Amino acid sequence: MKKQIILLALVFGCGTLWSQEIGSLGYSGSYVYMPQYRMHGAGYTISIQHSMKPWLSLEAGGAYTLGSRTIKRDETVNNVRLLDLNYHHAAYSLYAAPVITAGSGRAVSLELYGGPVITWQSNVFDLNRYELPDSPDYTVRMTDIVYVNRVLEGTFFGGIAGCRVSVQAAEKWQVNLGVNAMGIIKAVSSVNVSIGVSYCW
Amino acid sequence: MKTSAILTLLLSAVLIASCEREDPTAPVAVFSTPTAPRYMFKLNLDASGSFSTVEGDNLEYRWDLNGDHLGWETDWNSNPVVTVQFPYEHNGYIGLQVRGNNGTLTELYQGFYTYEDYRIQKAWSDLEIDFRRIDYDFSYPDHYRTRVWAYDNIQLKDSQLWYNFQSSEERAEFGTLVPWSVADTLDNDYRLPSRSEWQQMTDYCGGAGLAGFNLQVKAEHGLQLTCPGKVTDGQLLEHGETGYYWTGDEVDEDSAWALKITAEGDEAEFVILDKSSMASVRLTIEFLYF
Numbered sequence: 127m128k129k130q131i132i133l134l135a136l137v138f139g140c141g142t143l144w145s146q147e148i149g150s151l152g153y154s155g156s157y158v159y160m161p162q163y164r165m166h167g168a169g170y171t172i173s174i175q176h177s178m179k180p181w182l183s184l185e186a187g188g189a190y191t192l193g194s195r196t197i198k199r200d201e202t203v204n205n206v207r208l209l210d211l212n213y214h215h216a217a218y219s220l221y222a223a224p225v226i227t228a229g230s231g232r233a234v235s236l237e238l239y240g241g242p243v244i245t246w247q248s249n250v251f252d253l254n255r256y257e258l259p260d261s262p263d264y265t266v267r268m269t270d271i272v273y274v275n276r277v278l279e280g281t282f283f284g285g286i287a288g289c290r291v292s293v294q295a296a297e298k299w300q301v302n303l304g305v306n307a308m309g310i311i312k313a314v315s316s317v318n319v320s321i322g323v324s325y326c327w
Numbered sequence: 328m329k330t331s332a333i334l335t336l337l338l339s340a341v342l343i344a345s346c347e348r349e350d351p352t353a354p355v356a357v358f359s360t361p362t363a364p365r366y367m368f369k370l371n372l373d374a375s376g377s378f379s380t381v382e383g384d385n386l387e388y389r390w391d392l393n394g395d396h397l398g399w400e401t402d403w404n405s406n407p408v409v410t411v412q413f414p415y416e417h418n419g420y421i422g423l424q425v426r427g428n429n430g431t432l433t434e435l436y437q438g439f440y441t442y443e444d445y446r447i448q449k450a451w452s453d454l455e456i457d458f459r460r461i462d463y464d465f466s467y468p469d470h471y472r473t474r475v476w477a478y479d480n481i482q483l484k485d486s487q488l489w490y491n492f493q494s495s496e497e498r499a500e501f502g503t504l505v506p507w508s509v510a511d512t513l514d515n516d517y518r519l520p521s522r523s524e525w526q527q528m529t530d531y532c533g534g535a536g537l538a539g540f541n542l543q544v545k546a547e548h549g550l551q552l553t554c555p556g557k558v559t560d561g562q563l564l565e566h567g568e569t570g571y572y573w574t575g576d577e578v579d580e581d582s583a584w585a586l587k588i589t590a591e592g593d594e595a596e597f598v599i600l601d602k603s604s605m606a607s608v609r610l611t612i613e614f615l616y617f
Contacts, residue, residue, distance in 0.1 A: 163350075163351075197350065203355070203378060203380075204355075204357070204376050204378055205376070206355050206357060206376070206378075208355070208380070211350065211351075211352065251351045253351050253352055253353035253431055253433070254352060254353045254354075254355060254380075254433060256355050258357060259357070259376075261359060261437075262359075262363070263440075263442075264360075264363050264364060264439055264440045264441070264442060265359065265360075265437050265438070265439055265440075266418075266437070266438035266439070266440065267437055267438070272355075272356065272433070272435060274353045274431075274432075274433045274434075276351060276431075
């Protein structure tokens with residue numbers, strides 16, 4: 127349900143900004159790194175900008191990211207075979223940010239932005255996965271593999287700050303290269319490197 | 328304006344990059360029982376095989392002894408071994424939670440089966456007062472073994488040579504206390520169990536640390552030993568507190584080994600008694616099938 131609400135908010139936000147006189151619509155794909163858990167992943171972002179002044183815009187966007195990490199252990203301690211640890215992350219995020227543009231109207235421009243983020247995250251952290259040693263006949267188990275995990279799921283708040291370099295590729299099209307950091311309170315933060323295109327009107 | 332925005336960006340990036348890195352992990356929970364579980368017998372649940380993958384982590388343990396997943400019958404304790412009376416007549420689950428310093432938990436439930444193959448029947452012997460016997464059957468890869476034990480303390484008719492209790496109820500419960508020379512020659516087929524045979528029985532009953540309790544448990548599959556005490560120099564001693572059961576093994580001409588149990592203790596131990604002392608008797612016999 128939360129995903130649907132976020133999607134609706136995104137559509138309404140985009141529609142509102144689309145109706146403005148000067149603006150742009152961007153799409154970018156990103157490589158995501160979550161330093162706290164050292165997860166890697168990928169995602170995409172859709173954003174829309176409304177220009178208020180040549181050097182100032184308002185941007186709203188939505189992002190979806192996926193990340194994971196596996197630590198192979200494959201060692202035996204006290205007759206217990208430690209298998210591996212796995213980390214999984216998925217997030218839908220919405221942000222709004224003022225954008226300051228340097229070099230507006232030129233072939234290459236630099237944008238700086240920062241603002242609040244609301245995100246719905248689902249994280250599963252394997253705390254352990256191990257195989258128990260053989261047991262006597264009078265002991266029975268559903269499975270010899272014990273799987274211990276921690277699930278961190280819910281809606282969290284944070285902030286985003288980033289910059290992007292935009293290169294004018296055609297009359298109304300720009301190619302963007304960007305980097306941003308998304309800090310999320312009590313959940314998983316990330317650093318993103320992105321490449322994308324935007325359509326300006 | 329631009330400078331402050333750049334600083335904000337850099338600060339945010341530094342904050343995120345400096346997030347404490349962690350590889351969340353939890354303790355490895357393992358537990359077992361050193362001996363096979365038997366209904367109402369005391370049993371050690373041993374979680375000492377559990378460990379943490381974090382160096383210096385001190386583990387704590389708590390148990391769901393009735394396996395109902397509704398609560399924990401013990402508090403958190405740093406001792407990985409807990410002694411319980413096995414609650415299941417046939418089978419059931421027991422749960423363990425292990426907690427590390429950082430509060431991470433690992434939970435493990437295991438099922439346990441009891442396997443009892445025994446029969447109780449009348450023992451046909453040379454004695455004037457009959458006793459019941461319990462036959463324990465064991466199967467091995469190449470043979471079957473039936474260990475037969477007297478299910479009652481041996482009773483003898485009144486005589487100056489041994490000690491009989493006054494009431495019939497006491498005689499039925501405690502049997503007759505006899506000197507070793509009498510105990511060793513009671514029957515042609517049934518004999519005094521040797522020390523090693525008593526040792527096998529104590530192993531069957533959870534080992535020396537718990538057999539003293541388990542040998543007394545009022546469960547049908549147990550020997551249900553009692554604590555009549557012993558007679559030394561004509562005096563009945565330790566009645567109701569201790570049970571001494573002769574073994575067939577002599578120490579020397581004047582003394583022999585006996586198994587000692589106490590009403591309040593869990594342990595069973597072998598002690599040396601003067602052969603003239605009077606102690607309780609359980610007889611045994613063994614059959615092998617190939």
